Amino acid sequence: MPRILDAAARDRAVIDAAWQVIAREGITALTVRRVAAQAGLAPSSLRYTFPSQAVVREKAIIAVSEHLSGRVAALPAGLTGRAWARAALLELLPLDQQRRLEMEVFLAFGMAALADETLQPLWNATDAVVRDVCARAIEAAKGEAAGGEAGPHLDRLHALVDGLAFHLLVRPDQQDGWAQTVIDRELDSLL
Amino acid sequence: MPRILDAAARDRAVIDAAWQVIAREGITALTVRRVAAQAGLAPSSLRYTFPSQAVVREKAIIAVSEHLSGRVAALPAGLTGRAWARAALLELLPLDQQRRLEMEVFLAFGMAALADETLQPLWNATDAVVRDVCARAIEAAKGEAAGGEAGPHLDRLHALVDGLAFHLLVRPDQQDGWAQTVIDRELDSLL
DNA sequence: TTCTTTTCCGTACGACTGTGCGACTAAAGG
């Protein structure tokens, strides 16, 4: 067995290349050849671990949900209650380059999934991660006295978070603290 | 001068075809050949009035802003204050097939414009229409006593409207009055 | 009728796409 390939590292490199291509050229440009070029591979080499374009798409969107839930799980253990809610929700917004990349891929696939039903289960799973973070943020912010009808609050917060993410991507000429302020007011309104 | 072409009717037909293609197959499939087929034209005939793919894209996104502002302007004249604000904001949500089509095209171009800077001025103009409707809704809901700092409220409402639109597209399995309820609560919170 | 102008469309070209296939290379076991 020669030249053992670190499959996980290869996956990470290719997925990162796919994200870069999506962010720079749009999801239309997510082609085997472009991803391979971005990753520094020959297209035929890329196909050794990603046998088809569909696999590239699938792993790229799955990686978004893994990154999101991983980052929320890695929040400082000391955070509780409203502080945790605030920090968790901010992990869902494109407030730095890394989060911007993730949200760009997330929303691009969300629109793509509208027309490509093979993408829907994967994207819905990622969407469910976001929704779950929102739900836990509501619980945390409300304190122990939770329960009741979380439906309207959750729908509203979830829509607001995705709307904020979209606006931060598409209208980056905002002053810095804007989105945080909106989140803070939303948390206030929960009480 | 033979066979006089109704340029406006042709434009409408082609733009509608482009919208249908985007809604059914995604913005990746917005090709000259597919739009022509959807419009019942030969690709070469389409190019007589739409000389390039870029023109198709441009007219398709411009038409969104025209439809949106036209529909808001056509609201019953009797509506004022909060009732007008509610009705105007609901025109920005995909609550029927026509509005769904418009918002699907609007958001698809919004993501596409992230990677195609030639699309940005046109999409920003459409975004400005949405934002203007939000601003006027805030004024109307607040009553005559307007002025002051509309900034945070506007940013928040605008993000909420686009987030609601996105969620209605992508998670259509909601009970009916959900989005209206969210809008009503948002209008309440303005007072 | 013939002309003239507008509209339509068939055809072709080069570029790019996803994918299949087979040859090649490099390293570990014998």
Added chain:
DNA sequence: CCTTTAGTCGCACAGTCGTACGGAAAAGAA
């Protein structure tokens, strides 16, 4: 040394893309 095997990659095929070009068709003007 040779063999085996995981990994790399060149090449080719068929399909689609945007676009250019030139001729056919249609209808009012003469």
